[in-house]
Amino acid sequence: DVTDPEPLPPAHPLWRAPGVLISPHVGGPTSAFLPRAKRLLVDQLSRFVNREPLRNVILTTGVGGAGASGSTGV
Numbered sequence: 001d002v003t004d005p006e007p008l009p010p011a012h013p014l015w016r017a018p019g020v021l022i023s024p025h026v027g028g029p030t031s032a033f034l035p036r037a038k039r040l041l042v043d044q045l046s047r048f049v050n051r052e053p054l055r056n057v058i059l060t061t062g063v064g065g066a067g068a069s070g071s072t073g074v
Contacts, residue, residue, distance in 0.1 A: 021058070 002025055008014055014022065040055070047054050
């Protein structure tokens with residue numbers, strides 16, 4: 001649910017732990033959510049259409065494998 005410390009530093013071992021998926025902690029809906037979600041969607045679609053690297057891609061080696069998450073945020 002949460003980590004200690006929060007946010008996790010880039011070199012923290014949890015980023016490389018097998019079977020762990022790190023996701024944002026969302027406390028509840030706010031008026032800022034919908035505008036940010038729309039910006040993210042428009043940005044991702046634009047990147048996809050223009051064959052540019054997508055943001056917030058989750059890489060995995062397969063079921064049960066170690067993963068890595070890259071997030072640049074919007």
